[in-house]
Amino acid sequence: MFKPTTIKDIAKALNLSTSTVSRALRGGYEISEETKKIVLEYAEKVNFKRNPIALSLKERRSYSIGVIVCEVANQFFSQAIDGIESVAYSKGYHVIISQTHDSYEREVINVEHLANRSVDGLLVSLSAETKDYSHLEKLHDQGLPIVFFDRILNSMNTHKVSSNNFKGAFEATEFLISKGCKRIAHLANASQLSITAERQKGYEEALRQHHIPIDKELIKYCKHGGRDQIEVEIAVREFLSHDNPPDAIFVASDRLSTGCLSTMKKYATHHHDILVAGFSNSELVELLNPSLSYIRQPAFEMGEKAAEMLISIIESKYPIEEFESIMLDTTLHPNGV
Amino acid sequence: MFKPTTIKDIAKALNLSTSTVSRALRGGYEISEETKKIVLEYAEKVNFKRNPIALSLKERRSYSIGVIVCEVANQFFSQAIDGIESVAYSKGYHVIISQTHDSYEREVINVEHLANRSVDGLLVSLSAETKDYSHLEKLHDQGLPIVFFDRILNSMNTHKVSSNNFKGAFEATEFLISKGCKRIAHLANASQLSITAERQKGYEEALRQHHIPIDKELIKYCKHGGRDQIEVEIAVREFLSHDNPPDAIFVASDRLSTGCLSTMKKYATHHHDILVAGFSNSELVELLNPSLSYIRQPAFEMGEKAAEMLISIIESKYPIEEFESIMLDTTLHPNGV
DNA sequence: ATCGATGCCGGCATCGATTGCGCATTTTTT
DNA sequence: AAAAAATGCGCAATCGATGCCGGCATCGAT
Numbered sequence: 001m002f003k004p005t006t007i008k009d010i011a012k013a014l015n016l017s018t019s020t021v022s023r024a025l026r027g028g029y030e031i032s033e034e035t036k037k038i039v040l041e042y043a044e045k046v047n048f049k050r051n052p053i054a055l056s057l058k059e060r061r062s063y064s065i066g067v068i069v070c071e072v073a074n075q076f077f078s079q080a081i082d083g084i085e086s087v088a089y090s091k092g093y094h095v096i097i098s099q100t101h102d103s104y105e106r107e108v109i110n111v112e113h114l115a116n117r118s119v120d121g122l123l124v125s126l127s128a129e130t131k132d133y134s135h136l137e138k139l140h141d142q143g144l145p146i147v148f149f150d151r152i153l154n155s156m157n158t159h160k161v162s163s164n165n166f167k168g169a170f171e172a173t174e175f176l177i178s179k180g181c182k183r184i185a186h187l188a189n190a191s192q193l194s195i196t197a198e199r200q201k202g203y204e205e206a207l208r209q210h211h212i213p214i215d216k217e218l219i220k221y222c223k224h225g226g227r228d229q230i231e232v233e234i235a236v237r238e239f240l241s242h243d244n245p246p247d248a249i250f251v252a253s254d255r256l257s258t259g260c261l262s263t264m265k266k267y268a269t270h271h272h273d274i275l276v277a278g279f280s281n282s283e284l285v286e287l288l289n290p291s292l293s294y295i296r297q298p299a300f301e302m303g304e305k306a307a308e309m310l311i312s313i314i315e316s317k318y319p320i321e322e323f324e325s326i327m328l329d330t331t332l333h334p335n336g337v
Numbered sequence: 338m339f340k341p342t343t344i345k346d347i348a349k350a351l352n353l354s355t356s357t358v359s360r361a362l363r364g365g366y367e368i369s370e371e372t373k374k375i376v377l378e379y380a381e382k383v384n385f386k387r388n389p390i391a392l393s394l395k396e397r398r399s400y401s402i403g404v405i406v407c408e409v410a411n412q413f414f415s416q417a418i419d420g421i422e423s424v425a426y427s428k429g430y431h432v433i434i435s436q437t438h439d440s441y442e443r444e445v446i447n448v449e450h451l452a453n454r455s456v457d458g459l460l461v462s463l464s465a466e467t468k469d470y471s472h473l474e475k476l477h478d479q480g481l482p483i484v485f486f487d488r489i490l491n492s493m494n495t496h497k498v499s500s501n502n503f504k505g506a507f508e509a510t511e512f513l514i515s516k517g518c519k520r521i522a523h524l525a526n527a528s529q530l531s532i533t534a535e536r537q538k539g540y541e542e543a544l545r546q547h548h549i550p551i552d553k554e555l556i557k558y559c560k561h562g563g564r565d566q567i568e569v570e571i572a573v574r575e576f577l578s579h580d581n582p583p584d585a586i587f588v589a590s591d592r593l594s595t596g597c598l599s600t601m602k603k604y605a606t607h608h609h610d611i612l613v614a615g616f617s618n619s620e621l622v623e624l625l626n627p628s629l630s631y632i633r634q635p636a637f638e639m640g641e642k643a644a645e646m647l648i649s650i651i652e653s654k655y656p657i658e659e660f661e662s663i664m665l666d667t668t669l670h671p672n673g674v
Numbered sequence: 675a676t677c678g679a680t681g682c683c684g685g686c687a688t689c690g691a692t693t694g695c696g697c698a699t700t701t702t703t704t
Numbered sequence: 705a706a707a708a709a710a711t712g713c714g715c716a717a718t719c720g721a722t723g724c725c726g727g728c729a730t731c732g733a734t
Binding site: 018019020023030031033037054056057058059060078331 | 711712713714715716718719720
């Protein structure tokens with residue numbers, strides 16, 4: 001069937017040994033200019049490409065990095081992936097993308113799959129459901145380079161890239177307060193995620209500084225990250241049907257933001273009275289109705305940084321001792337009213 | 338660094354040969370139950386996983402399939418990828434995703450990259466810029482299985498999956514006519530794409546059947562598929578500033594649809610007088626303002642079908658002679674007015 | 675008792691590319 | 705002119721897993 005030319009074919013055709021061909025093809029300090037020219041020309045002619053799989057076996061590495069995200073349909077992640085790819089390609093690495101759909105089982109399967117010597121390192125943003133991290137810790141202990149981005153595992157000693165979630169949440173909440181809102185609800189992601197805790201702290205701190213009491217009934221978590229629309233819908237409808245309903249909602253993530261708006265449009269007759277601000281990297285935000293004030297994360301840059309860090313670990317000669325945590329700033333985009 | 342246990346390590350530890358261990362690990366009809374048990378237990382204990390790279394080298398295949406799309410941020414493609422993955426995983430294949438960003442150069446690089454014996458087959462949706470298909474034809478001639486979906490290359494003799502673009506376009510245009518529109522513009526994708534031609538035919542046929550003259554000035558192509566927002570903006574602004582401007586726009590693809598709406602919101606003071614209908618698989622469509630009537634493609638199913646077809650070619654013992662072209666129906670979702 | 679049949683397992687080559695070592699020549703040095 | 709150095713290239717091992725072939729023992733049959 002599909003059978004590309006190998007170094008052996010060239011050797012046979014040119015009546016040389018495979019070693020000579022191999023050396024002629026790369027550097028080749030020990031090969032005469034003449035032979036080198038013959039080999040290179042012939043290789044070009046038969047469109048020779050070295051077999052990366054054979055190389056991986058020999059070199060015990062694959063020049064590819066694995067990316068674990070909840071889903072590529074999420075614009076934050078697709079932008080981050082663009083950043084990852086731009087760095088990876090420029091350094092000669094493949095990128096293999098794997099989606100967890102915020103499921104713990106899928107995360108375990110995908111991580112094991114990728115780790116098994118087919119990637120040189122892993123870029124991970126945790127699934128919303130994940131509470132047990134042993135699948136990652138085991139691999140990391142065995143020496144597989146791992147860098148976290150966005151949804152971080154604080155307890156693991158490695159590089160991490162995140163955005164300033166506390167500040168982003170704080171600014172968004174303060175913006176809602178500045179618009180006169182007094183009862184601000186918080187629609188949050190799964191409680192075990194790093195981003196959830198950080199964003200909730202920012203939200204609470206803003207309320208505190210403006211002397212607005214924190215009402216636990218106005219904070220709801222989506223433990224599957226809004227994997228099913230219904231999960232978001234239930235939470236938002238509880239807000240809406242509250243005896244003393246909120247006059248604003250601060251939403252902690254992309255998927256939840258749009259889910260929240262859909263629900264409001266569907267069920268709230270008076271939805272223009274409720275301001276919504278949330279994290280979103282969607283390019284369609286400005287076209288939404290009800291409108292959404294949004295906090296944007298520098299997804300592309302986060303991807304770039306994470307990929308650079310991972311590749312630096314992979315290519316480091318010695319075990320890394322000192323690990324970095326990078327935090328990038330978000331931007332607030334007010335909208336509506 | 339990262340060094341997983343190999344079959345050799347097990348052999349040494351158990352004082353057996355590698356062949357025995359190998360056979361004990363899989364079926365092993367020639368190995369005594371006793372040795373088999375010892376090997377399996379030890380393998381389990383040291384968490385042995387066979388090295389897929391070594392296997393790929395030996396078997397001359399990788400159990401992975403490559404997917405070439407313009408970008409994963411596009412919901413149509415991310416949904417198609419979900420379909421592809423669901424089939425691929427269930428049959429034991431990896432999925433490697435590669436983005437062209439509608440650039441011809443990137444397509445060539447990515448295709449070559451994947452083809453080089455690291456994938457067993459390719460699932461391709463052409464880039465908007467691509468006019469020369471030799472990079473794909475060469476590989477196909479060499480025997481690499483290729484299946485097209487969505488953006489098809491008609492001249493290549495292989496399986497193809499598309500949606501009924503003609504019918505979808507026809508219905509959307511007819512819908513606009515039924516709403517009383519008389520001057521319906523068409524914002525199209527790159528002219529060499531299969532979907533562009535099919536959708537344009539549907540549009541023109543609807544006009545013809547309703548005795549509306551076809552005005553070539555009301556048809557504009559985006560030859561980079563709307564890779565840059567500015568490309569769409571220029572086209573739409575030309576529509577808007579026309580002496581006799583359109584009262585509706587039929588848009589041929591997802592990215593163009595949203596780009597069109599943005600531009601209208603930005604520049605058209607009277608944008609509510611212009612109806613817009615277009616292809617879109619975005620989950621946010623219902624929340625858009627200006628509103629959009631949309632044609633939805635069965636992206637997930639298209640991905641499933643394409644993956645099934647590709648895997649059937651890969652696993653077929655004999656060269657396939659008869660190729661299929663599958664066409665799935667779209668659905669129209671009217672909105673606004 | 676000898677031969678054949680089986681059961682169980684090890685040796686070796688293989689997939690494609692790389693590389694240390696070593697063997698020829700040729701060129702340079704003394 | 706003889707010794708030393710340099711040049712150009714081939715042999716064989718290696719990476720991990722597999723599978724053909726062949727060896728050795730045990731058993732039953734003739």
